[in-house]
Amino acid sequence: MKLLVNANTLSFDVKPNILSIISHYNLNPDKIIVLVNQEIIVKNSYSSFEPSDGSTIDILSIVGGG
């Protein structure tokens, strides 16, 4: 299956959950925000939420700004 993660297409052999996608990028779940198809995913469902094929994933974080 394929997912669009921060505008990059990513292929998976097995259906991933949010936690496995985050782990793929070595990201700390506490330091990021995840949206699937524009909807915010709450942190305690990262290990259970499995995006469907073709979903758009946005991984965001707080950065410096004025």
Added chain:
Amino acid sequence: MNDLLKIGNEYFKSRLLTGSGKYSCDSIIPEISEVSGSEIITVALRRVDLNSKHKSLMDYIPKHMKLLPNTSGARNALEAVKIARIARASGCGNWVKIEVISDNKYLLPDGYETLKATEILASEGFVVLPYINADLYLGRSLIDAGAAAVMPLGSPIGSNRGIQCKEMIKILIDQINLPVIVDAGIGKPSDAALVMEMGASACLINTAIASSPNPVLMAEAFSNAIDAGRKAFLAGLGTKTEYAVASSPLTGFLHE
């Protein structure tokens, strides 16, 4: 002196809001925060760059500081609302600096879209601080819509050009009964002192500190300037006159 800044239902000792952008290294932020005494810091929300190691800004922001997420990148009200909701859901709290900009040359705020976003977010319980052109009618409409303060620009964002909108800011200060926080364009401590002497409630400084060769010393300089300006405002400025008025007695001269 018990002179606190009230925004929403919260009180602050410091009238210097700081930004967290443009630092060559985020690790300087704790020191900047300490010397400036700032209690409110702006942050932004962006996609993570998946091709480089992720470093979290939040590791460097002192825990006692109030986060003020901005909606930078929003080109209309709905995009601003979306960013604000994400920021709140991510644990940044319910404060938001609304910034709606579609002009990339001058980065001027879109008042109409900012007003629409303010109406929506204030009704959802956000403490809304809109970044605006210094315009009285817009300021009044924003307050009616539930804004907790207004943040007029001194001059374009990041320009360090100082207080080019002085007269319009003065009118806002006179007519708006909520905090007027001057944001953007403040280039040097004397710019901040100027608006504080005029009665502005606070200043938000980012570029002028971050772009100084010595940001820590500059943060302290801004803190001092804002304190000085505030005290001058509270004390009340002396009268201006066209001609000289002697400070020493005009009697008892030695030649008399």
